[in-house]
Amino acid sequence: MNINLDAYDAIVVGSGPNGFAAAILLQQQGLQTLLIEGADTVGGGMRTKEVTLPGFKHDICSAIHPMALASPFLSTLPLTEHGLQFVFAPNEVAHPLDTEDAVILHRDLDQTALALGKDSMTYSALFEPFVNQWEDLSRAVLGPLRIPRNALLMAKFGLKALPSAAMIAKSFQTTEAKALWAGLCAHGIQPLENLTTAAIGMMLGTVGHRFGWPIAVGGSQALADALASYFMAIGGEIQTDYWVDDIKQLPNHKVLLLDMTPKQVLSVKGLALRTGYRNQLKAYRQGLGVFKMDWALSEPIPFRNPEVMQSSTVHLGGTYEEIALAEYQTAQGRIPDAPYVLLSQQSLFDSTRAPAGKHTAWAYCHVPHGSTVDCTEIIENQIERFAPGFKDIIMAKHSFNTQQMESYNPNYVGGDINGGVMDLAQLYTRPSFSLTPYRTSNENVYMASSSTPPGGGVHGMCGFHAARIALEDHFKIKITL
Structure with missing residues (x-):
């Protein structure tokens, strides 16, 4: 052209x-x-495309956009005047466990903390200072290394963000709090024992409690x-x-x-x-890769816990220990049998995504850099683990391995x-x-x-x-x- x-x-x-x-x-x-x-x-x-069946709209990569609302620049643009609408699920994040229990991250920090029992005060203390002062914090952390205007706030954040996710996890007593923390930190796509892996968990938890995790x-x-x-x-x-x-x-x-x-x-x-x-x-140095999947579904995913179905994003992986093991194995060049999976069912909250009565689902797991291994079965098994009957509602599916992701977008x-x-x-x-x-x-x-x-x-x-x-x-x- x-x-x-x-x-x-x-x-x-x-x-x-x-x-x-x-x-x-x-x-x-x-x-x-x-x-x-x-x-x-x-x-x-x-980008959003019909990759399974006609009328089913699937997000190719990014799907949930907490950082768009939290961005000191994008949040200033009049994008609603140019057609952008966000919708919010009742819950921001759900983390189902093997029991029928699920840990829920609500926009309301107190509501989230209260459900964590013995870890209520620890969880609140971890996030509350930064939720309340996000505007000052965001200007310091979302950019190059420089002297921040609020040096004390940045120092407080650094003390919690620079350690490993594993170190912060030791401050929690309950399985539920540790699992929620692992799911947030694993977005960083590296072993949870690495230094600074707490940073992504701090960031995503903070913006979740301040702005929510919206769907376009x-x-x-x-x-x-x-x-x-x-x-x-x-x-x-x-x-x-x-x-x-x-x-x-x-x-x-x-x-x-x-x-x-x-x-x-x-x-x-x-x-x-x-x-x-x-x-x-x-x-x-490039990081680990992802194996991405999309499904056209005949009905919503039948999670055992109904609150999971009311959540913008679902973290699948079980306990902190299971997620930490999966991320470690991936960094060692192996495909875990039970990977950490990020999942969303946007059609539950946005009716434009699928024909009436039908649904979409979006998910990915972490894999070694450049891997061409087909992870369809292990991802679907992990979903089935928390939602028995999932495989029975699949109408069509589509996947991207790491090389296909890079071919689609050379930045990946x-x-x-x-x-x-x-x-x-x-x-x-x-x-x-x-x-x-x-x-x-x-x-x-x-x-x-x-x-x-x-x-x-x-x-x-x-x-x-x-x-x-x-x-x-x-x-x-x-x-x-």
Whole structure:
């Protein structure tokens, strides 16, 4: 497809949440900005397609969006005016156990804590300071390493976020509290014994209690479409179906921002990156992969506990010990028999997702990087474990292994949906050792992907900070949140 050859102030390549955030901020500041997407639709991980049967809409990657509401930038955009609607389930998260019990994360922190019995006060103390001061905290943690305005709050958060999930779990006495904590922390896609694995649990629990875990009506594509609509409304331009592998393909521009992982950046010709910087990108470490599944169902999943059916997200894996073992085995290059599974039934709360009376389900488990092992059976067995009869209601199914995920979206290198492992060594120094890791060795080129701080998630803050730095470097425009 031919591209508009007019000159631009800025070009952004990649239309995931970070690419959109970068392009929107640049356009808001008066820069004529072009957003380029290689696929035929915008969205990156925010795409919705009929992959099983006609009329069944499935989110390909991101499905639940707590960080979109919590984002200091995306939350400021008038996306409801551009068609975006969120719907909330009665419960934010459910974690069923082998008994008929289930641990529930409610928006109300006190309600959640009260149900944890002996761990009520411990749980409240873990989250309450940050739920109440999210605005200050978010500006500190959702960006590069820098001196925060509220240093005391950040220090308190760091004391709880920098340890391993395993260390924090020792403060809980009950099976229920430990299981809920494990389910939150395992979103980090690494062994729970690793340092900083408490950070993702702290973040997701905090925003769950502050904002909830919302579902975009019509699918994740609705969030991408709303961002596109707003971007074009303020004068931005979008070109889809245009893969960039050489900057000679691009119109004239002053700055270039890449919503790409290091592997992709290294493949683009003509970027004129210094050898030392290229070597840092080559040494960047990708994380574990995911095996993703979607189902068309004849009825809702028959969980033994009805509260699970009223939850936005379901964490399947049993006890803390079981989840910790599964994540450890995966990091050792093995496929666990009973994996940790993230699951959602969006059609229970959004009737646009499936024909009347029918339902969708979305799930994935963690697997070794680049694995091509078919995990359909172990995922379905794990669901059946907590919802006997699940397999009987399957009308059709679709799966992606890690290589298929990467083919669908090149940012998912080896099935890694976080843009690189988010461990202690790469939490802030991603993808290079710099206080401004969005800059590359080419002063006109910036990285704006989840391979920069604060990492994976539909928050757009990687793109926001990349654009913020570019604005200051080249246009003397200083942006503060």
